[in-house]
Each structure stands twice: as structure tokens, then as C-alpha cells.
Amino acid sequence: MHLTASRPAEPAAPSVSTRHLRAFHAVCLHGSVSQASAALCRAQSAVTRAVLQLESELGAPLFERSVHGMLPTRFGQVLLRRVERAFAYMDTAYRDVAVLSRDARRSGLYSLHMNERRLKALIELSRRRHMGAAAEALGISQPAVSLMLRDIEQEIGATLFERGVRGLYPTQAGETVIWQLKLALNEIRIAADEVAAIRGLKQGEVRVGVLSLGRSYVLPVAITRLLRKHPQLKVSTMEGSFEVQVNALRAGEIDFVLGALRPPQHCKGLSREPLLNDMMAVVCRAGHPLCAQASVSLADTLAHEWALPHAGTPTRSLFETLFSSRGIGQPQITLETTDLSIIREVLLESDMLSLVSPHQYRREFSSGMLCQLPLALPETARQVGLLRRIDDRPSPGAQLLLAEVRAITSIPEVPLTEFELSL
Known part of the structure; x- marks a missing residue:
């Protein structure tokens, strides 16, 4: 079993190399390596290597190859759906930055065609608000992080962070880029879990925001049931204020929030699912x-x-x-x-x-x-339930945990000892 409870969950580095996704998407779009390489202005060998690398990382064939071209397999179709959602998030980032900056330019950032360490550097800087702390988290030097940030800002034509005496502060452009980047990387993380699920493997990490009622009542039993059935899964929880958890949910850093529901006006852009009543x-x-x-x-x-x-x-x-x-x-x-x-x-x-x-x-x-x-x-009297993003398409692991939560809360007022006996 794997269970961790900690501070706000950090997005795990995707097991899929993001820099190869543009080549994969182009092959899906054009149906052949040659046409994809022409569209990307890249050598056919480079496109082929990118696809082979993704297949190796995912442990599954992404294309059916024939003399008539290349069609996505079941695994490829799963990855394609998530890649298109990820690219849509990054297109939103580009449009927002273009409104905010006259010098905004298209770059590899918006197709995730960038070294994963550079992407992670942006997220670490937004979280830690300090160049040295971000460098320590990444295991590299502070000048290296500074250089990464400078290169990214020059490449997209917008300032992402303001430097102050107390650290770094995201600009409006920085906030929208990092927000959409987190959502995009979450899609790629889930894609790897979905491909594994098709292969019969229930793996990956489920990240849950939990408020007081969910933490002491429903979630521990649901996690125990889940991990006994699927020991290769990992669950991490995030504690904190309602506002902190909702922001993390909207950014894709957690899969759902469980606890006492707030009024709808406090949950704009989120779906509320009541599960049980509490007094x-x-x-x-x-x-x-x-x-x-x-x-x-x-x-x-x-x-x-x-x-x-x-x-x-x-x-x-x-x-x-x-x-x-x-x-x-x-x-x-x-x-x-x-x-x-x-x-x-x-x-x-x-x-x-x-x-x-x-x-x-x-x-x-x-x-x-x-x-x-x-x-x-x-x-x-108040309601206890789930908060999720309206456009959410949860990972296989998150779906399994949600099913356990719903099963538990569908039985009113069952003593904990009876739950434990039924595990």
C-alpha cells in the first residue's frame, strides 16, 4: 500500500516525455511520418525516434503501421485525447498572454515541446517564490534556474515573474501560463495511467484534497478498500484551507476535494456532488x-x-x-x-x-x-460531498477511489467498526 499525507500536492513529473508529444500529434493528424516531418520541418528520423520513445515509455504500441499510413491504436487514441486537451489548455495560455503582451510569440512552451526540467522550473518558481528554493527543489544551481526563466520569457515574449525584495511574484501573464501548464501536465500524467489501465495495470497516483469531515470519516475507509484491491496505486492527500484546496483543484494539482460542501457561489467553475447529510x-x-x-x-x-x-x-x-x-x-x-x-x-x-x-x-x-x-x-445541518472540475475526466485510479467513496456514503450511518469488518 502507498499512502502519503502532506502539504499541498506537487504535480508529479509526467512519465511521458512532453517534448515528443508534438511529433506524436502530427503523425496522428497527417497519418504518416513523412507528412508529419514536413509539417513540423523536422527530419523523418527525428519524428520516428520521438514516436518510438513514447512507445517505450508507455510500454504500448501507439500506431498501426502499414503501407497505407499510420493509424492510432487504442493506446494511441487514449494518448491523443489527452494530448489534445493539454494543447487546448496551452492554447488558452497563449491567447491570454497575447492579450497581455504586445511582444507575445508562439514557442515550444505552448506545445509542451520543451525540456521537462524547464517546465518544472516554472511550477517550482510559482510555488516557492524564491529562486534559491526552486533551484534546491530541482537539484540544480540558482543561476541555472535564472537562465531557464530568462530564456522562457524571451522565447514567449512576456515577463512571467516580477523580482521583489521578498522573492518572486507571478505577473498576470505568469499566472495564466503556469495555471494552464499545470492543467496540461495533469492531462499527460493521466494519459500514462489510462494506457496502463488498458494493459490491465492499475497504477499511478490519486491526489485528494480533504476537509475535516472527509478526513476523519469517509476517506480513510475508502483509501483502505482501494489499496487492498489495487496495491500498485498510490494515494496522497492535501490538507489546508478550503480556498487553498479549491485553487489546487482548479489547477489540476489534485483530483477532487472531499468534505463539507460550501454554497454554490463559493464553488464557481466546480461541480458539487452531495453524498450525505451531517448534523x-x-x-x-x-x-x-x-x-x-x-x-x-x-x-x-x-x-x-x-x-x-x-x-x-x-x-x-x-x-x-x-x-x-x-x-x-x-x-x-x-x-x-x-x-x-x-x-x-x-x-x-x-x-x-x-x-x-x-x-x-x-x-x-x-x-x-x-x-x-x-x-x-x-x-x-450541512451536506458532505465532492468537489470536482466541471470539465474533469478523472484518471482510472481517481475513478476507483470515487467509486469507493460513493459506495461508503450510500450506506447511511453505518458504524466504523462495521465498515472495518466488511473491508
Whole structure:
């Protein structure tokens, strides 16, 4: 099994040499190496080597060769669809840069006909915002990264980064180029996984953005099921704020986001797929004074301190709305954190209260460490589900993980222990 959980996922370098894609596309378009070489103004031997290199990297024949020409095989058709999507993203980048810069020029960047290290240098610079940090990540010298950037900017006729005292800042042209480049490279990554899937191999990496509810309830079980069935797959998760994860999703750095859904106006350009309904609960340690009362009202909780997420978070907003709508004032909040482990330990060591989804502390409830106060809180109802790009065509691995998530959430309120027994 392969599972990693880390900072925002970095796009993996594609296993397909991007610099050969233009030759492959030309052969598909013209049906022969000779016509492709004429269209590209390249030697026939160079075009042939490019195709053979791609076939070697993918481990599959991309063309059926005959005296009448070359037609894409099933593998070639899969790669062609992804290459055309990748080129469409880069065409968008070119058009946007042409609007922003009078000197904009076509270059190998827009057909990905460029050394992969140069492409990765752009992405590392956008992420790290520092020439030295990008050089260290790439394992090359800082002057080499600086030279790469200068050459790319001269080649496309636009400045991609502004230099400041605190580092590098993408220009508007830089933002659009790098945004579309990430989406294009994601298509090529998925193409390699799709070709492997046709060969009967379930491999590649699934990258998931996960918010608090998905992290503690659905996703761990779905990942376990997936990796037991397909041990050659790898799953990596990305934690962070909703805004950070949505930006990563839009840029193709992650395959989907799982967690509490925000209103549609916060998810423009994304599809929302509700999976289950969730209602929050007031939680405390077993043996808390309120647990001993014959009946408990929300007003009774005003006598106790609370541990809650920071102001502006969805949970905090629900909490404030809950008390204000019932006209009983606001409790005293003495701890602000989004870390569930910190909240859990504080609850276990004190008489503090918290407002959480019952799914987030299911093990603590089943072991008798924590308890849920018998309060009906319909004002806190919310949906848990998936966020995906509207034009998304997920990789085979992502499709398999999505299927596991949907299977789990289609069974309402099944205890985790039963899930584990069914794995």
C-alpha cells in the first residue's frame, strides 16, 4: 500500500516525455511520418525516434503501421485525447498572454515541446517564490534556474515573474501560463495511467484534497478498500484551507476535494456532488457534569467554556448562528483551533465543550471516552460531498477511489467498526 499525507500536492513529473508529444500529434493528424516531418520541418528520423520513445515509455504500441499510413491504436487514441486537451489548455495560455503582451510569440512552451526540467522550473518558481528554493527543489544551481526563466520569457515574449525584495511574484501573464501548464501536465500524467489501465495495470497516483469531515470519516475507509484491491496505486492527500484546496483543484494539482460542501457561489467553475447529510453535536468528556443531568438544554452550556475553530470558519459560523437564533447569548470561547486532536485532548482533560460532527470522534464515542449531549441541533445541518472540475475526466485510479467513496456514503450511518469488518 502507498499512502502519503502532506502539504499541498506537487504535480508529479509526467512519465511521458512532453517534448515528443508534438511529433506524436502530427503523425496522428497527417497519418504518416513523412507528412508529419514536413509539417513540423523536422527530419523523418527525428519524428520516428520521438514516436518510438513514447512507445517505450508507455510500454504500448501507439500506431498501426502499414503501407497505407499510420493509424492510432487504442493506446494511441487514449494518448491523443489527452494530448489534445493539454494543447487546448496551452492554447488558452497563449491567447491570454497575447492579450497581455504586445511582444507575445508562439514557442515550444505552448506545445509542451520543451525540456521537462524547464517546465518544472516554472511550477517550482510559482510555488516557492524564491529562486534559491526552486533551484534546491530541482537539484540544480540558482543561476541555472535564472537562465531557464530568462530564456522562457524571451522565447514567449512576456515577463512571467516580477523580482521583489521578498522573492518572486507571478505577473498576470505568469499566472495564466503556469495555471494552464499545470492543467496540461495533469492531462499527460493521466494519459500514462489510462494506457496502463488498458494493459490491465492499475497504477499511478490519486491526489485528494480533504476537509475535516472527509478526513476523519469517509476517506480513510475508502483509501483502505482501494489499496487492498489495487496495491500498485498510490494515494496522497492535501490538507489546508478550503480556498487553498479549491485553487489546487482548479489547477489540476489534485483530483477532487472531499468534505463539507460550501454554497454554490463559493464553488464557481466546480461541480458539487452531495453524498450525505451531517448534523453537529455538542461534545464533552464522559463524566462531564452535564452528562449527569436528567435533561440538558442549550442554555445549560453557557456555564462552561468552549473549544472551537477560529472565527470565519464554517463550524464557527454555524455555532454563532445556533446561539443567536435561539436568543440565549454567546458562550465563552477560551480555545480556538481547527486541530481535532487538540480539541479532543482538551475535552478529555477538562469540562470544556465543543461543537463537532459526531463522525469526527466516532472512535472516542464507541470507547466511552467522549459523549454527545442529547441536544437536537437542526440549525447545524450541512451536506458532505465532492468537489470536482466541471470539465474533469478523472484518471482510472481517481475513478476507483470515487467509486469507493460513493459506495461508503450510500450506506447511511453505518458504524466504523462495521465498515472495518466488511473491508
